[in-house]
Amino acid sequence: MDMEEHVAKRYSQGAEQVEPSLCCPVSYPAELLAMLPQEIIDKDYGCGNPSLYVQPGDTVLDLGSGGGKVCYMAAQLVGTGGRVIGVDMNDDMLALSRKYQGEIAAKLGEDRVVFHKGRIQDLALSLDKVEEYLRHQPVSTLDQLNEFLAWQRDMRQNAPMIADNSVDLVISNCVLNLVNEEEKRQLVQEIYRVVKPGGRIAISDIVCDELPPEALKKDPHLWSGCISGAFQEREMITAFAQVGFSAVAFSEWQAAPWQVVEGIEFRSVTLTAVKHPRHQESDRGHAVIYRGPFAVVEDEQGRRFPAGERVAVSTESFRQLGDGAYGDAFIRLTPPRLASPTPFDLPSGSRRPATVTRGGHTALVIGKTSCC
């Protein structure tokens, strides 16, 4: 059995009967649990509460949705304009989450939640559709296999389960650690692919303070129990920054470890980040000043902001640095009269002379600015 089969077996059992040792206890807001059936509340295998990051109107994707608890909590938070998509590879977990879909839809007044069968490292391919294909066209010859592979390529490209740039917020609760090590990079790339430009992620998961030795990684019980497949803490931040996410941060960090195995601490965290649009940047004379207290900060793209320096930024960066993901780290300066847009081609960290923004608008507080 490979690790994925061990994981499937373990969570089939967890869907059948509550397994208290799977993942750490979390307290969720009582008002969001009020409309959930007790069975879903009990079969909770999460380690955090990513629903804290859901906003009204969001399209939310929950990776490894299990019994559907976080999806049904998010469905209340997104409101009438929003929707929630849960993806899980396990039939028994999907059956549990789908069992209450009608009941919750009746309570909400509409059906805002859908559950798909799929592997979260391959969000373009619906396993519901794969099963349907195989029911009608079983594969037993090489020609049939080639046809099946061509069909998969076509589905991924032309009818993906989760389309490119289609999700406002990707959430997950204690699942990324269960994905095979060799597919973790693809998983993070898939998350980046499906988030809309300007969209966000909030991933609750287990991290470890040191990489576990091979013997621990090969232990199916520790792997399927959300332990030995955990990202090392620095590795998790780097993995999301490398695919292009910005403002990657541990927004939650459990002080006491959930488990200590062979001296290595495993704890719950929630990682948040945003996908900033990548397009031609324009220069209209904006600047930002990093407030401190550090001497200098550097972002995922290598842009450096020395404390107190007026650093020239594009119009797009000016907006992004004020959209809340960076708190109130930056004072944002708009020139009194905006220059006509030209391509932004200054070297990273270039100083903007004070004369450019003097007498213009200064934004000191967090919040979206409808600049320009």
Ligand SMILES: C[S@@+](CC[C@H](N)C(=O)[O-])C[C@H]1O[C@@H](n2cnc3c(N)ncnc32)[C@H](O)[C@@H]1O
């Ligand atoms: C620890 S449980 C968490 C379930 C749920 N998020 C919660 O908070 O209760 C992990 C879930 O992820 C699913 N899962 C594990 N690996 C997966 C993968 N590669 N693709 C899709 N689902 C996966 C399991 O079937 C299981 O339902």
